[in-house]
Amino acid sequence: MKGKGKGQYFLLIFLILISMLATGCGKEKELVKESALTVNTAPAVKCDIAKSMRYSGMVRGHNEVYITPKMPARVTAIHVQPGQRVRAGQLLLSLDSKDLNVAVKQAEAALAGARAAQVANELSLENARKNFERNEELHKAGAISDSQFEAEKLRYESLNSGAVAASVAQAEAALASLQNQMENCNLTSPIDGIVGSINLSLGETASPQMPAAIVTDTGELEIELLVSEAEVSYIKMGSAVDVSIEAASEKPFTGQVKSVSVVPDPVKRSYAVKVSLPNPEGLIKSGMFAEARVDTQSKKDVLAIPVNAVVPKSGRQVVYVLEMKDKENRAREVEVETGIKNENYIEISKGLKPGQEIITRGNTLVSDGTLVRVVAGGSK
Known part of the structure; x- marks a missing residue:
């Protein structure tokens, strides 16, 4: 009985070991079962594509104008504000012109004096011309000496030299210069537009080295x-x-x-x-x-796919094409040549055909032959 009992005991141990081995193999088989990787796909299509930078x-x-004063002067008035629309010729700022006003009055007086002298000169010139012509006839007749004739001739030529007219012209130029400076005290807009900025405050001194205002269209x-x-x-x-x-x-x-x-x-x-x-x-x-x-x-009518579908791999450019094999979707690696690209699409010049489904998401996780499952939005 003891021998029989030992035999039964060893038989029981053997059966338990067989059962454990069977269970372990089943688990191992379950662990190596292949699982599908979830991906998105998009078709290769013909389209127009443009590269952008x-x-x-x-x-x-x-038309933007920087208005710079032509002389240093204190700002006495600001007539506009930034953001205000202005017309060409509209007054923007006024600069101090008191000293120029005095200078203008003096120049006007000098011009008036020069013009009065010109009138007096013209009267004297007419009288000298008549005397010269009369003395010229007397000199030819020998009625007056050479010295008397030369003196009368010199007087006439002196009055006819144009010196008085030049004085008038000089006075007019001086007045015009001062009047121009007076105009420069009024800074106006040369164009229709909007005041971009006023760079001076009331009482500040304007400088020719800095724009006083900016007007822009x-x-x-x-x-x-x-x-x-x-x-x-x-x-x-x-x-x-x-x-x-x-x-x-x-x-x-x-x-x-x-x-x-x-x-x-x-x-x-x-x-x-x-x-x-x-x-x-x-x-x-x-x-x-x-x-x-x-x-x-x-380029027009080129084959293109989403730009993120291309994966760099060992110096090559590859994409993963969706391929049906034994009723299962698998990824197939294809080397491609690319052309121009933009933010969304890239040209495929070699390696693909129109209509092929390309893995666009999950393509960095798959390899050649990987079992995949296409989610909504892609092909199935």
Whole structure:
């Protein structure tokens, strides 16, 4: 009985071990079961694509004028305020002109004296002319001496020298100069526009080295962009430009390339591109910071996929194509050649065909042959 009992005991132990081994194998088999990776896809499509670059610049009025006084003088009156619309010729600031007023009166008196002397000279000249002609006849007849004739001739020529007329002209020029200085004491707007700033206060002394005011025409604005030599050849006059100005609006504005410089900046070696920007509602102010997106290269009817679908891998560019295999979706690695791209799409010049489903999200986690599951928005 003891031998039989031991046999039963060992048999029981054997059966338990077999059961444990069977259970362990089942668990191992369950652990190695392949799971699908969730991805998004998009088809490769034919479309027009444009490469764009972003440049920053400052918004300026299409016609912006810095008004600088021509002489130092104290500000006696400010007639406008920043933001006020003005017309061409409208008075902006007045400068002290008391001393000039006195000088003008003196110049007017000097001119009046010069003109009176001119009138007296003309009368004397007419009398001298008659005496000269009479004495010339007497001299020919031998009735007067040479010295008497020469003296009369000298008197006539002296009165006819033009010295008095020159004095009048000089007095007129002196008066005109002072009157011009008087006009310079009234700083006016040379254009229709809006007062951008008044840089002086009442009582301050204006300086020819500093603008007293800025007037800008904000009906049409412009932005100057500095473009590299590698991109400037692709920018065409008249092409549309998306302009973002966060200080004015969350939505972008639409501008237009107005001019493209053919000569680079001598220091920065960049080319100036001017973009015109309509401002009918007056939302944009001169001096605001702007970011412009300019199309540089464009192609029509090319094969393109979302730009984030391309994955750099060991110096190559690859994409993962969705492929059905044994009724399962799997990722297949395809090497591609790319062309121009923008923020959304990239050109595929080699490696794909139109309509192929490309993994766009989750593509950095998959490899060639990975089982995938396409979520809503992609192909199934």
